[in-house]
Amino acid sequence: MRAALLFSLVSTVAFAEEVDLNAKQVELLRAEVASDVQLQAAELIDELVYGWTKESPFDVDTGVVLAGVSVPVSLGTGLEAYLENHVAGLVVKNPKTHVQFVHCPACSAWVVHSGAKGTVVTRGYDDPEALAQAGISSGAKHALFLDFEAEGASLVLRARITTLEPSLRIVSARTLSTATSTPAMLRDGAKLTSVAEARKEYLDALGGRGLFLVPVRVGIRNYASGTQSTTNATPFLWVSAGFEAAFTQARAWTASLNAAFSWLPQSHVAVMAQGRISRLLTGSATSLTWPDLYAFVGAGVLFGQGRGMLIFRTSQNPTIDEILNTSTNNEPRSTLGILTIGAELRVKNRISLIAFLETLPALENEDNIGTYVTIPLINLRFQSFGVEVSFCF
Amino acid sequence: MNRALLLCALSSCAIDTLAFKTKAERRNLDCQRLSDVEAAARYPGQVPPPPAKELAGGVGDVLACSTRYLETGERPNRDEAILSSLSTQVTELADSAGAMAPQTTRWHVDAFYPSLPVAQKIAVAARTTLAQRGFIVSDRVPTLAAGDVAFLVTLPQSEVYRIACARSFVTEVLGPDEALLGLMIVDPKETQLHGGVCLRGEWRWLP
Numbered sequence: 001m002r003a004a005l006l007f008s009l010v011s012t013v014a015f016a017e018e019v020d021l022n023a024k025q026v027e028l029l030r031a032e033v034a035s036d037v038q039l040q041a042a043e044l045i046d047e048l049v050y051g052w053t054k055e056s057p058f059d060v061d062t063g064v065v066l067a068g069v070s071v072p073v074s075l076g077t078g079l080e081a082y083l084e085n086h087v088a089g090l091v092v093k094n095p096k097t098h099v100q101f102v103h104c105p106a107c108s109a110w111v112v113h114s115g116a117k118g119t120v121v122t123r124g125y126d127d128p129e130a131l132a133q134a135g136i137s138s139g140a141k142h143a144l145f146l147d148f149e150a151e152g153a154s155l156v157l158r159a160r161i162t163t164l165e166p167s168l169r170i171v172s173a174r175t176l177s178t179a180t181s182t183p184a185m186l187r188d189g190a191k192l193t194s195v196a197e198a199r200k201e202y203l204d205a206l207g208g209r210g211l212f213l214v215p216v217r218v219g220i221r222n223y224a225s226g227t228q229s230t231t232n233a234t235p236f237l238w239v240s241a242g243f244e245a246a247f248t249q250a251r252a253w254t255a256s257l258n259a260a261f262s263w264l265p266q267s268h269v270a271v272m273a274q275g276r277i278s279r280l281l282t283g284s285a286t287s288l289t290w291p292d293l294y295a296f297v298g299a300g301v302l303f304g305q306g307r308g309m310l311i312f313r314t315s316q317n318p319t320i321d322e323i324l325n326t327s328t329n330n331e332p333r334s335t336l337g338i339l340t341i342g343a344e345l346r347v348k349n350r351i352s353l354i355a356f357l358e359t360l361p362a363l364e365n366e367d368n369i370g371t372y373v374t375i376p377l378i379n380l381r382f383q384s385f386g387v388e389v390s391f392c393f
Numbered sequence: 394m395n396r397a398l399l400l401c402a403l404s405s406c407a408i409d410t411l412a413f414k415t416k417a418e419r420r421n422l423d424c425q426r427l428s429d430v431e432a433a434a435r436y437p438g439q440v441p442p443p444p445a446k447e448l449a450g451g452v453g454d455v456l457a458c459s460t461r462y463l464e465t466g467e468r469p470n471r472d473e474a475i476l477s478s479l480s481t482q483v484t485e486l487a488d489s490a491g492a493m494a495p496q497t498t499r500w501h502v503d504a505f506y507p508s509l510p511v512a513q514k515i516a517v518a519a520r521t522t523l524a525q526r527g528f529i530v531s532d533r534v535p536t537l538a539a540g541d542v543a544f545l546v547t548l549p550q551s552e553v554y555r556i557a558c559a560r561s562f563v564t565e566v567l568g569p570d571e572a573l574l575g576l577m578i579v580d581p582k583e584t585q586l587h588g589g590v591c592l593r594g595e596w597r598w599l600p
Contacts, residue, residue, distance in 0.1 A: 153459035153462065
């Protein structure tokens with residue numbers, strides 16, 4: 001008996017917790033949906049008020065009661081309050097609409113009116129005669145209703161203005177729609193523009209990125225240790241600047257040419273010229289909101305002078321005498337060709353992180369420099385690994 | 394947040410963005426196929442402009458998918474079906490109704506649906522559509538006396554609208570130059586809206 005009671009209690013608690021969790025998840029989901037809907041709903045109100053600035057429903061300034069804002073079925077009243085504030089703010093900032101909102105608490109309150117035909121319980125704006133008789137009408141002659149509904153992937157606004165007279169005639173009506181696939185224009189409330197103008201600004205913003213960039217890169221290249229050599233190549237620090245061109249605004253394909261410089265006291269002075277061709281992997285066009293991943297191949301030529309370049313000599317391993325030699329007249333020099341493959345993670349065409357592997361074909365059969373990675377089929381050895389941070393201007 | 398997902402039917406897109414979506418997430422997508430010319434104009438920066446040869450011939454296409462505002466299961470299925478197609482259904486019925494009465498007729502609209510919030514959405518959509526078409530539309534909903542309503546609820550559904558219409562005209566709830574557009578579902582399980590017009594005491598179902 002006690003076991004049964006205990007089981008019953010435990011199962012009841014578990015069920016209650018499950019219900020509680022479900023309720024929380026539903027609330028989270030609704031909050032997420034509302035956060036998406038609010039931008040689109042505000043966008044529709046922007047368009048409605050913009051339309052009024054171009055063709056006002058009234059010839060002169062007219063008092064209007066904001067009678068009701070209804071949001072999509074299943075969404076909450078928080079969104080209604082936000083939209084009421086948004087439309088009120090827009091109307092205040094745009095006097096050309098000739099709409100002047102009037103405060104009328106009784107208009108949205110339930111009103112009980114008894115007369116010869118019986119007793120009627122209704123909202124104030126549905127029975128303006130009762131408001132007038134009671135002396136609680138605000139003097140406004142019109143009421144504005146905004147109704148939002150989510151129809152699949154579309155959000156639809158139906159706005160209507162009715163006369164606050166017994167006929168409740170609709171004097172102005174508009175239906176506006178937007179979709180989840182259409183980004184909100186986020187227009188400035190004090191300077192409303194048309195959708196076409198806002199879209200042009202959007203396109204200009206996209207186009208303003210330009211086809212050309214100037215990347216400035218700071219990076220380091222490290223060379224693998226050789227199997228026979230007792231000395232290792234020092235990591236090379238590089239600073240480079242160049243020029244990058246995209247074939248289209250989508251920046252799916254880009255090409256760049258960079259000149260780089262490296263200097264390490266007592267070791268080397270080196271310059272390098274390198275070209276790269278990059279392909280966007282994450283989609284067909286660069287994103288304004290997410291990082292873009294590129295893959296690239298490149299080729300370049302490196303010229304260096306100094307004892308640090310001894311390791312790149314192809315003929316033989318460096319000797320102690322050569323390493324200790326301080327004569328600048330007899331410093332070793334090397335000129336090397338470089339092939340590069342790598343990946344670049346770029347954010348908004350402004351900053352990027354680059355990792356790459358390089359092969360130096362001239363050192364293909366030398367043991368001074370080792371190998372990080374080998375491509376077996378073609379026996380291609382990558383002797384260098386590097387990372388760069390790039391800033392684009 | 395931009396919720397557009399673009400699938401390029403040609404070779405433009407390197408990664409199929411739908412590949413990362415679960416079945417449940419895919420069920421919440423509304424998709425339509427666009428020509429790549431139209432897609433490039435509608436989604437600048439996301440869809441690259443098509444090559445010149447396609448501008449002439451228009452052979453490429455793009456599947457543009459948008460996530461529904463409210464996911465499947467958020468609202469009762471019947472309400473979701475009605476609301477998702479609200480504009481289409483109501484516009485058809487309002488256009489049919491508008492053709493049945495003179496332009497000078499004052500229209501009233503009421504909706505009969507089990508859920509009051511959904512019924513209000515249907516009525517508002519019809520009123521707005523009629524007003525945008527240039528008809529005289531009133532926000533007032535004609536109501537019969539309590540005794541009439543008490544009698545009407547005892548009648549079979551097929552008779553209710555006809556008798557309520559006649560009664561509205563006799564009791565002058567609706568005048569000779571006024572019409573009522575009623576929108577409703579006839580069967581509780583259906584998701585197709587029906588409409589009828591009450592004009593001068595005569596009820597006529599809309600085709």
